[in-house]
Amino acid sequence: MHNRFLKSFGGYWKYKYLTLLFIPAAVYYFIFHYVPIYGVLIAFKDYKFSLGIMGSPWVGLEHFRDLFALGSFWQVFRNTVTISFYKLAFGFPAPILFALLLNEIRLSFFKKAVQTISYFPHFLSWVVLGGLAIQFLSPSIGPVNIIMQALGFKPIFFLGSTEWFRSVLVVTDIWKELGWGTIVYLAAITGVNPELHEAATVDGANRYHRMRFITLPAMAPVITVMLIFAVGRLVNDDFDQVFNLYNNAVMEVGDVLSTYTYRAGLVNMQYSFSTAVGLFKNIIAFALVLTANALAKKFNEYGLW
Structure with missing residues (x-):
């Protein structure tokens, strides 16, 4: 055991400068991601701000029992899972397909221009993008409805319709993250040995065959890992997106766990109850x-560990 420790420490010392670069990230995650775990105790207490976490009385699983007894919570939970599933079904394949299409572009200038334009929305906050979406989808002045009226269709209040609101969330999420999501997949594509494509071309394979039998298998490890992360986010949601787009008219289909927690914890000051909601979500x-x-490990050899 002692020799193993010395061997491991020797590796860190050998690459001491790289270790120094790693330390700030480790400190950040420890302070802002691990230390706050102490606050999970609030979910099992009747938290009073004046008493503090340790001084507040212990109530055990009372908040979880109250949570599971609320019909409104299960409605919010269903909304969260449904919206996340739609994002997984339509949003997860989008950057993969986009990366494959970008890889086939031979004009370097055009390829870089498309990449830059597609990346740009990622760097804008949902306050900005939400305002743009509200204007574009406005039933009176929005370009989308103006075009629909010109084609003979009736205008639709997309952000005020329970039938369309979830679709708006999915489409705007793809719009924001499509370009950024392709970075990982493009990196995987660039790692493919060019000789494989050359040999396939000599054997008569066209672009579709090379994409299917060479590029996609090379992307499989990255796709698997990203899919695992995406599945883990099924009970998570984008608070900024939903908060800036939803309204009372679509609460039935648009209220999600993060907005529910926000109202319970910050608006109604039910800190213990909102912590119980967050803890339940993280466990799932x-x-x-x-x-x-x-x-993933059962069906192929790729996985997180």
Whole structure:
């Protein structure tokens, strides 16, 4: 054991400058991601701000029992899973397909221009993008509805319709993250040995065959890992997106766990109850990651560990 420790420490010392670069990230995650775990105790206490976490009375699983007894919570939970599933079904393949298409572009200038334009929305906040979406989808002045009226269709209040709101969330999420999501897949594509494509071309393979039998298999490890992460986010949601786009008219289909927690914790000051909601969500997410990783390892050799 002692020799193993010295061997491991020797490796860190050998690459001491790289280790120094790693330390700030480790400190950041420790302070802002591990130390706050102490606050999970609030979910099992009747938290009073004046008493502090340790001084507040212990109530055990009372908040979880109250949580599971609320019909409104299960409605919010269904909304979260449904919206996340739609994003997984339509949003996850989008950057993969986009990366494959970008890889086939031979004009370097055009390729870089498309990449830059597609990356740009990622760097804008949902406050800005939400405002743009509201204007574009406005039933009176929005370009989308103006075009629909010109084609003979009736205008639709997309952000005020329970039938369309979830679709708006999915489409705007793809719009924002499509370009950024392709970075990982393009990196995987650039790692493919060019000689494989040359040999396939000599054997008569066209672009579609090379994409299917060379490029996609080379992307399989990255796709598997990203899919595991995506499955783990099924019970998570984008608070900034939903908060800037939803309204009272679409609460029935648009209210999700993060907005529900926000109202319970910050608006109604039910800190213990909102912590219980967050802890329940994180436990489900952790279980989904474990399950997805186990299934990935069962069907292929790729996974997180």
